[in-house]
Amino acid sequence: MSWTPRAVAAMLGISPTTLRTWDQRYGLGPTGRTAGGHRRYRDDEVDRLRRMVALTARGVAPAEAARQAVEPAPEHPRRVGDALTADAARAARRGFFTAADRLDEPRVRRLAADLIAGHGVVASWQSVLAPFLIELGDRVSRRGTGVEVEHLASAGLLHALRGVPYPDGDGTLAALLSCAPDEQHTLALDALGAALSEEDCRWRSLGARVPAAALCDALERLRPAVVVVWAHLADLADAVPIEDLCRRADTVVVAAGPGWDGLALPDAVRRPATLADAVRLIVDQVRV
Structure with a gap:
């Protein structure tokens, strides 16, 4: 898949200006272009930028972060982590x-x-x-x-x-993550995506305020094992085309967030209570 510079900036939480600067100073720009000459980032180039963001967030100087970002990502065991007291x-x-x-x-x-x-x-x-x-x-x-x-x-x-590294290589798309059409809070989905990366599960996120038609189109094109829709208020959850999502027999539909509490949902819809439950549900779907 390829991504526009604007989409990449939004995914990584940085400004388009920062993206251009990293391209000009450190050569972290895209190598591909469309037939019309528009720049497009490959998935591996986006992952390289994720490492750049993670390194600079830890206080590494940009020039050194860029040097490390272009190196192959180090092998490391995936882990859920140890509980805190x-x-x-x-x-x-x-x-x-x-x-x-x-x-x-x-x-x-x-x-x-x-x-x-x-x-x-x-x-x-x-x-x-x-x-x-x-x-x-x-x-x-x-x-x-x-x-x-x-x-x-x-x-x-x-x-x-x-900054949590995305899994390397190809494989099954475990989950498509999306907010309800007018939902603007994405942090819970970002946490879920990062936790899936730790489990070596591939995922995509559509982010905030995803129109119903766009969600259905993305589901049809990507065909993930699980689709997760986040809503923190009931009126936001009401705008989700939940019945349409459930018509795909090969995709498990997950309604996440407190906005779904008390709403009548199709029997097939799953409702994980915690982040750990959501991760376990998705991992089980792709590792059976």
């Missing part, structure tokens, strides 16, 4: 609050990257990152201030999650 999780959350309140996004990124490296995505998300985001959102609601802190923290976590 309650005390360790509380201490980690305090660290995130301190960094976020100082508007220190690089620190948030480094804390998240180190946590994921030590404990894996699932344990990090369920014990630290999700509770931190929920508590931060509740604090903003109570005080009526601090939206900038919440947005900065979310951006830092997004960079760290997107």
Whole structure:
């Protein structure tokens, strides 16, 4: 598959200007072009840029990060990660609050990257990152201030999650991830994608605010083993063409997020309660 520069910038959470700069300074641009001369990135070139983003998020100088990014990705065992103790999780959350309140996004990124490296995505998300985001959102609601802190923290976590290397090579597309048509919150899907990468499962994400027709078209073209649709409110979930998605007998439909709670869903739709449940469900579908 090939990607436009704009799509790549959106996937990686960087600006198109940064993408152009990395191309001009470090040769990290696309090698392919369409018949009309438009630049297109291959999947392996996007993975190279993912490594660049991950390295710079850890504080590596851009020139050195670019040098390392073009090297073959090192072999490493995939892992779900070790659970954190309650005390360790509380201490980690305090660290995130301190960094976020100082508007220190690089620190948030480094804390998240180190946590994921030590404990894996699932344990990090369920014990630290999700509770931190929920508590931060509740604090903003109570005080009526601090939206900038919440947005900065979310951006830092997004960079760290997107820094988890995508599986090498070809294979079955395990999951297509998508938000409901007007859903703008993507972090939970980014966490799921990163956790699937740790499990060596290939996935694609359509991101936020995916029109119903676009989701159905992508499902038909990609034919994943599982399609996951995220919604955090019921009115957002209502706009998802869930019946149409269920007509594909070879794809398992997963409704993720609190927006689906209490809604009548077809019997075939799966409802994982946690990130770990969602990862296990998808892995089981492609490893039977």
